Amino acid sequence: MAEKQEEPSNTQNGEPDNAEEGEEKKKKKLKREDLPPFEIVTGERLPAIFFKFQFRNVEYSSGRNKTFLCYVLETQGKESVTSRGYLEDEHAAAHAEMAFFNTILPKCESSLRYNITWYVSSSPCVTCADRITETLKKNKNLRLTIMVGRLFMWEEPEMQAALKKMKLAGCKLRIMKPQDFEYVWQNFVEQEEGEEAKAFVPWEDIQENFQYYEEKLAEILH
DSSP states (O other): OOOOOOOOOTTTTTOOOSHHHHHHHHHHHHHHTTSOTTOEEEESSBOHHHHHHHSOOOSSOTTOOOOEEEEEEEEESSSEEEEEEEEEEOSTTOOHHHHIIIIISSOOOTTSEEEEEEEEEEOOOHHHHHHHHHHHHHOTTEEEEEEEEEOSSTTSHHHHHHHHHHHHTTOEEEEOOHHHHHHHHHHHBOOOTTSOOOOOOOOTTHHHHHHHHHHHHHHHHO
């Protein structure tokens, strides 16, 4: 199933090829370096070029060193309120999963119920998985479903143990099916203004790669 990974072009990574745009990006990058370690990019919809590269469910994720997390948060009380958006790692010290609980849902009110669904480019690291486990154990009124495009370092015993702990704490961890990628495309990806929304075009091997990761996850969580 493994596919040959070519070095991504600047365009694939969302980097501008235009020299003028490149200079502007350099200025922004310099500013970002002064930001605190948990500065996170947030928004309602992510650029299509990021989705196509970062969410692709390849086996060898060359160049994909960010985490993109799209969320649907339903808060149930006297009235139900639903919010959605996405988080993106801004630089290496920040993890989108941590940022969700630090900024989007820093506190769970005991009188409310929370149903959360994440659509994430890859499964969490050990540290984030442990944070998720702790949060679920502490807040019995919180339900979390995580749909992931790829499994991160799934062959490592420590990583497998962390994912099992998440499951025992009540987290529903699933591999994204082609229909889930299409849902993210329709609900979380920017469409060109003034144009009809473009249909989701599945990439080669999307179904085969889904089945590969689904089998690996089943082996880990059995």
